[in-house]
Amino acid sequence: MSTHKLTAALSIFAVNFGCLAAGPNLGKPIDAAEIAAWDISIPPDGTGLPPGSGTPAQGASIYAQKCAACHGENGKGAANAAVVGGAALTNGIDTVKTIANFWPYSTTLFDFIRRAMPYQQPRTLTNDEVYALTAYILALNKLIGENEAMNAQTLPKVKMPNRDGFIPRFPDKL
Amino acid sequence: MKNLEAVAGNGLLDRRAFLRGGAALAAAMTGYTLAGPASAEPLADDPWSRAPGTNVPAYGVPSRFEKSVVRTLSNPNGEPRTQHGRTPHHLLQGTYTPNGLHFVISHAGDADIDPEKHRLVIHGLVKRPLLFTLDALARYPMVSRMTFVECGGNSAPLFSREPIQASVQALHGLASCAEWTGVALSALLEETGVDPKAKWLVAEGADAPALSRSVPLAKALDDAMIALYQNGERLMPGNGYPMRLLLPGWEGNMNVKWLRRLKLVEAPAMSYYESRTYAPILPNGKAYQFYFLQEVKSFITHPSPGLMLKAPGFYEISGIAYSGNGRISKVMVSADGGQSWAQAALHEPVLSKAFTRFRVPWNWNGGPAVLQSRAWDEAGNVQPTRAQIIAVRGQAAKVPRVTAFPSQHYNGVTSWAISSAGAVSHVYA
Numbered sequence: 001m002s003t004h005k006l007t008a009a010l011s012i013f014a015v016n017f018g019c020l021a022a023g024p025n026l027g028k029p030i031d032a033a034e035i036a037a038w039d040i041s042i043p044p045d046g047t048g049l050p051p052g053s054g055t056p057a058q059g060a061s062i063y064a065q066k067c068a069a070c071h072g073e074n075g076k077g078a079a080n081a082a083v084v085g086g087a088a089l090t091n092g093i094d095t096v097k098t099i100a101n102f103w104p105y106s107t108t109l110f111d112f113i114r115r116a117m118p119y120q121q122p123r124t125l126t127n128d129e130v131y132a133l134t135a136y137i138l139a140l141n142k143l144i145g146e147n148e149a150m151n152a153q154t155l156p157k158v159k160m161p162n163r164d165g166f167i168p169r170f171p172d173k174l
Numbered sequence: 175m176k177n178l179e180a181v182a183g184n185g186l187l188d189r190r191a192f193l194r195g196g197a198a199l200a201a202a203m204t205g206y207t208l209a210g211p212a213s214a215e216p217l218a219d220d221p222w223s224r225a226p227g228t229n230v231p232a233y234g235v236p237s238r239f240e241k242s243v244v245r246t247l248s249n250p251n252g253e254p255r256t257q258h259g260r261t262p263h264h265l266l267q268g269t270y271t272p273n274g275l276h277f278v279i280s281h282a283g284d285a286d287i288d289p290e291k292h293r294l295v296i297h298g299l300v301k302r303p304l305l306f307t308l309d310a311l312a313r314y315p316m317v318s319r320m321t322f323v324e325c326g327g328n329s330a331p332l333f334s335r336e337p338i339q340a341s342v343q344a345l346h347g348l349a350s351c352a353e354w355t356g357v358a359l360s361a362l363l364e365e366t367g368v369d370p371k372a373k374w375l376v377a378e379g380a381d382a383p384a385l386s387r388s389v390p391l392a393k394a395l396d397d398a399m400i401a402l403y404q405n406g407e408r409l410m411p412g413n414g415y416p417m418r419l420l421l422p423g424w425e426g427n428m429n430v431k432w433l434r435r436l437k438l439v440e441a442p443a444m445s446y447y448e449s450r451t452y453a454p455i456l457p458n459g460k461a462y463q464f465y466f467l468q469e470v471k472s473f474i475t476h477p478s479p480g481l482m483l484k485a486p487g488f489y490e491i492s493g494i495a496y497s498g499n500g501r502i503s504k505v506m507v508s509a510d511g512g513q514s515w516a517q518a519a520l521h522e523p524v525l526s527k528a529f530t531r532f533r534v535p536w537n538w539n540g541g542p543a544v545l546q547s548r549a550w551d552e553a554g555n556v557q558p559t560r561a562q563i564i565a566v567r568g569q570a571a572k573v574p575r576v577t578a579f580p581s582q583h584y585n586g587v588t589s590w591a592i593s594s595a596g597a598v599s600h601v602y603a
Binding site: 035039040041044070089091092095097103107111112169 | 253254255282295296297302303304305306307310311313314315333361362364365366376378382383384385386390392393434435437439441442443444445446449450451453454455456457458459460461462463464465466467567568569570571572574578580581
């Protein structure tokens, strides 16, 4: 290639690059409606909790059908973790962590059941069912009343016993 | 021979002894697996030397004689719970972990993803939410770096009040090291734009439990990568094929595999794994949260339980050191349970947040010995002794099963006792 041609080629290259922002820009714009089905993380303030509602009684029958095989009758534990009870954390560093003795936020329960349970068919529960199961487990642990319904307003207000039990390990990294 | 003077108790030699002594001295070394003296039979051609060998396979696998070099599996039949595969450090050398032996923890199996259909979405507090296909990402400028990944629960058996007799694979096999290649996350965030209110991102996988972790934005902009390749080939399914978040030096679980979504947010999501699983309980009943860093650590792989010393004489003590805070600056080795120490040679290049192989020549006199290693990193952190870390973090009330996780983030010293018969066992010293 002659010097002249090379210079010409380079300047076309430069012009093409000039039209674009700094990077390759190969991402496709996407809007919130398109992302909605994946946008499932629920932070402690409850932002993003879906419409719907469920009571402990409603949750009890769903639990018996879809959860008890692995987590035991009445949440007592079986092949997988108990979802009721828990020893004091001062019993040892290997104390089994439970919803009642450890989990700092009630929203995590909704978030985790919705995204990951039942283990073999995750994300098949309706939002009402997830609220009901969350209410059932919170009531089993006496963290809410037996007739209290869980929904986007009530769930984030449930204060978990171990809310203040944590120390950030490296505060400068936060 | 001047080179062979011990520099620390129980026969530890100068780390340069073999470099200076050259071939003759190297030949004097006996390997851990060598049996007795060589046979005196005259040499002859073996069968494999007298005929052409086997066909070259399309994808190579190790020799049929290496069948025992495999991961150990915690849940081989895939019962509905987490599965762990541990790296056999005692059967490997160097610093890269072969892809088939890289440790894996999958909370609900390895997702079987069609790369043509996989999508990565970046949204939340960004100026332009964007969706990336694998094809699109493959056209971005690539970065490569060698880095270790370690589970926050690696080495957890050392929280037991009694030393659990197990191999280095069982005790420390949830850490591995590879060269990862992919796209710098900062390059993608430049294209989405970042709202100044964003302080964290929530990373989520496309696996069954849509595993999710919150990551400070500062780490994402520092050295985070969307990794597509592992030691030159596409990621292994168990390591997140076709893409994972790579956060060099940070807790394995945060390096979200099968990555499909990054949401920029103001505050952490307090997901199951950050608010419960990877928050270790302290003796006073409080718990550490957001541990993030895998701190400076080392352990000896050769010798280690399961490997025998067949006769007194020369051996090389070697092992692995690494730190989530940067480069390893020094490793010291003791053969007398920590009373005296010799500085180990570090295999070059010593890379930041990567496995560093250390080596010390050793003249075993055939008597009892206790081997330990201790590492320092360039940020000035020192690997704690077991007594030091236990003083802060406590030990388990019950002696746990070797596969259990009584706590997380043990980075203290490991001690191997050598008996006069040459057997290696796990001790607290």
